[in-house]
Amino acid sequence: VSDAVLRMDGRVVHCAISRHGARYRVRLEGRDHEFDLAPLSPGLIAITAAGRRFLARVARLDARWFVHIDGLTVECEIISRDKGQPGREGPSDGDLLAPMPGVVSQVLVREGDVVSPGQPLVIVEAMKMEHVVRARRAGRVRTVRVREEDQVEAGTVVADLDAEPGTGEGAP
Amino acid sequence: VHKVLIANRGEVAVRILRACRELALPCAAVYSEADRDALHTRLADQALPVGGSPPLESYLNIGRLIDAARACGADTVHPGYGFLAESPEFAAAVQDAGLTFVGPPAAVIARVGDKIAARRLMDRSGIPVVPGYAEPGTTDHALAAAAEQIGGPLLVKAAGGGGGRGMRFVEAPSSILEALASARREARAAFGNDDLFLERRLEQVRHIEIQIAADGRGKICHLAERECSIQRRHQKLVEEAPSPFVTPTLRGKLGEAALAAVSAAEYVNIGSVEFLVEPSGHFFFLEINPRLQVEHGITELTMGVDLVKLQLRIAAGDSLPAMPAEARGHAIECRIYAEDPGQGFAPSPGPILALEEPTGPGIRVDSGLRSGWQVPAAYDPLLAKVMTWDRTRDDAIARMGEALRNYAILGCRTNLGFVRDVIRHEAFRSGETTTRFLERHFAAWQPHIGEDLLAAGAAAVLSEAQPSGIPSDRSEASATGRVAAGSMAWDPWSRLGRWRMGGDRV
Numbered sequence: 079v080s081d082a083v084l085r086m087d088g089r090v091v092h093c094a095i096s097r098h099g100a101r102y103r104v105r106l107e108g109r110d111h112e113f114d115l116a117p118l119s120p121g122l123i124a125i126t127a128a129g130r131r132f133l134a135r136v137a138r139l140d141a142r143w144f145v146h147i148d149g150l151t152v153e154c155e156i157i158s159r160d161k162g163q164p165g166r167e168g169p170s171d172g173d174l175l176a177p178m179p180g181v182v183s184q185v186l187v188r189e190g191d192v193v194s195p196g197q198p199l200v201i202v203e204a205m206k207m208e209h210v211v212r213a214r215r216a217g218r219v220r221t222v223r224v225r226e227e228d229q230v231e232a233g234t235v236v237a238d239l240d241a242e243p244g245t246g247e248g249a250p
Numbered sequence: 251v252h253k254v255l256i257a258n259r260g261e262v263a264v265r266i267l268r269a270c271r272e273l274a275l276p277c278a279a280v281y282s283e284a285d286r287d288a289l290h291t292r293l294a295d296q297a298l299p300v301g302g303s304p305p306l307e308s309y310l311n312i313g314r315l316i317d318a319a320r321a322c323g324a325d326t327v328h329p330g331y332g333f334l335a336e337s338p339e340f341a342a343a344v345q346d347a348g349l350t351f352v353g354p355p356a357a358v359i360a361r362v363g364d365k366i367a368a369r370r371l372m373d374r375s376g377i378p379v380v381p382g383y384a385e386p387g388t389t390d391h392a393l394a395a396a397a398e399q400i401g402g403p404l405l406v407k408a409a410g411g412g413g414g415r416g417m418r419f420v421e422a423p424s425s426i427l428e429a430l431a432s433a434r435r436e437a438r439a440a441f442g443n444d445d446l447f448l449e450r451r452l453e454q455v456r457h458i459e460i461q462i463a464a465d466g467r468g469k470i471c472h473l474a475e476r477e478c479s480i481q482r483r484h485q486k487l488v489e490e491a492p493s494p495f496v497t498p499t500l501r502g503k504l505g506e507a508a509l510a511a512v513s514a515a516e517y518v519n520i521g522s523v524e525f526l527v528e529p530s531g532h533f534f535f536l537e538i539n540p541r542l543q544v545e546h547g548i549t550e551l552t553m554g555v556d557l558v559k560l561q562l563r564i565a566a567g568d569s570l571p572a573m574p575a576e577a578r579g580h581a582i583e584c585r586i587y588a589e590d591p592g593q594g595f596a597p598s599p600g601p602i603l604a605l606e607e608p609t610g611p612g613i614r615v616d617s618g619l620r621s622g623w624q625v626p627a628a629y630d631p632l633l634a635k636v637m638t639w640d641r642t643r644d645d646a647i648a649r650m651g652e653a654l655r656n657y658a659i660l661g662c663r664t665n666l667g668f669v670r671d672v673i674r675h676e677a678f679r680s681g682e683t684t685t686r687f688l689e690r691h692f693a694a695w696q697p698h699i700g701e702d703l704l705a706a707g708a709a710a711v712l713s714e715a716q717p718s719g720i721p722s723d724r725s726e727a728s729a730t731g732r733v734a735a736g737s738m739a740w741d742p743w744s745r746l747g748r749w750r751m752g753g754d755r756v
Contacts, residue, residue: 080716080721082712084708086699086704093705093709095712095720097721099722102709104709106705107701111701111705111706113705115706117713117714121604123710123714127702127706132706134710135606135658135660136604136711137604138715139603143711143714144661145707146604146658146659147707148655148703149654149656149667150697150699150703151660151664151666152699152703154707154708156711159712159715159716
């Protein structure tokens with residue numbers, strides 16, 4: 079369970095989110111809401127609730143988030159959130175994951191390389207399709223965890239990045 | 251007419267340049283410093299800077315606009331609406347520079363622009379005007395005496411007026427002096443003319459206007475009505491054509507009166523004649539708008555006429571083509587403003603972080619927006635107009651509801667949620683549209699977002715915000731079993747968006 083405190087449209091909202099695959103349960107102000115949530119592309123999320131599907135659009139301006147669902151726009155600010163339960167830490171912002179099961183066809187960086195946002199790092203091939211794993215922000219490659227011809231599972235960490243001092247954080 | 255300078259900005263500039271393209275006319279845009287990256291600046295064949303962000307330095311600067319027209323070799327100037335569209339000085343300056351003004355001659359603009367003179371002209375021509383008192387150059391004393399005779403409630407209006415400026419509501423004639431003083435101040439500042447007149451405030455009226463066209467060679471016609479009753483602070487918000495109130499008989503009478511008004515004013519090019527219509531069907535002349543109207547698109551949808559191209563053709567000296575006799579289906583327009591309806595409609599300029607505009611059969615969006623643009627604070631907050639057309643009014647309303655639902659503008663506050671509530675309101679659906687509609691039904695409106703949507707919104711934001719996503723349950727991780735160490739409890743499919751699938755080979 080992940081807890082967060084948000085300011086949504088001017089009011090402070092406490093919510094606890096638990097997730098089972100795509101199924102989300104959000105306890106908001108003491109009431110449970112359940113829906114399926116699937117990110118489609120950056121800033122675009124499909125939400126299915128009670129048999130109806132909505133496309134949520136999310137955009138960020140510094141600390142302000144804007145989300146548009148079902149014709150309504152909500153402004154939102156994250157006041158606090160925990161990172162989930164200890165010992166089950168997911169990959170950090172600098173980790174780069176294989177998007178699907180496949181074979182690493184190319185490794186394009188070495189440890190210590192400085193990379194810029196969007197720069198291709200590793201190419202994973204499956205079903206005659208190539209999937210490029212790109213740096214999400216500027217940084218320095220700490221470790222490359224795969225070699226060419228490696229089989230990878232979906233979600234395998236292929237490399238980690240350290241933030242490069244002075245290069246600045248890219249927008250997520 | 252060989253090349254058109256569009257002396258305006260935003261969605262109307264984009265609308266005009268589309269018409270120019272369709273007529274294979276080269277078009278040049280003008281832009282202020284605030285509009286360097288605006289959509290109209292980008293889309294035109296050519297864009298000329300005309301000065302600083304304040305309108306007086308750019309879009310209201312007659313000298314700079316004429317210079318721009320000369321510099322780019324334009325022989326025609328389209329003023330759009332707002333800014334200088336109703337300025338006889340601008341029309342005269344364009345004519346004096348040897349260029350063609352897309353609109354009526356300066357003398358006609360002046361004739362209909364003076365509301366007192368226009369009202370008196372219509373009165374003399376036998377067109378009913380709102381009961382009141384309108385004489386040029388009257389003193390406060392004379393107006394106060396007239397107010398006692400007419401009785402309250404009253405509206406004080408400015409001869410140079412428009413957009414609600416210089417307008418005051420007076421409940422009882424005894425309290426009129428204060429209203430006159432402040433209306434005069436506002437009118438002097440806005441129009442350089444502090445002449446005032448009085449009209450009885452009519453209750454339960456509708457605002458209905460007739461679209462007209464005249465080619466200056468003796469041919470005039472009307473293109474039926476638009477109803478524009480849903481207004482706030484005398485600014486229109488929702489318009490429709492045809493009016494749910496107007497019967498064929500009333501339409502005939504309104505059309506006749508509009509054509510009589512056009513003849514009396516010796517009008518040329520397209521324009522609109524505005525009327526107030528009482529529940530009894532009695533109507534009164536309000537004013538002539540000597541320009542393209544913001545809401546022209548709904549007439550285009552129902553009558554199948556392109557009014558901007560018609561303006562350009564009349565300006566080029568063409569005679570009026572044959573016009574359709576009656577409207578087909580029903581069209582509605584909602585104006586989308588950068589304003590916060592939850593905070594008294596306060597303007598809300600800001601960046602456009604993300605933009606998704608509705609499309610589909612029967613949906614038209616006239617917009618000046620683009621993603622990544624900054625809505626300037628210097629101008630009118632009108633961002634776009636959503637129009638829908640369908641066979642029946644109910645269908646057009648349903649289509650509008652869906653179009654508004656699918657309009658996503660992220661980064662600045664808009665009235666999208668407000669207008670959606672307006673068109674879904676029972677009183678609107680049943681056609682009870684009077685100029686008091688918003689006052690009566692939406693005075694205490696506040697945005698309402700259900701808890702289920704808040705919950706979904708919170709989850710959507712957090713899943714975007716947390717680069718590692720929201721952890722899935724432990725049970726699922728152990729159930730899948732084959733997830734390698736170091737990537738456990740990880741659902742990559744929830745994060746697909748972070749990558750470009752099948753992206754360019756490096």
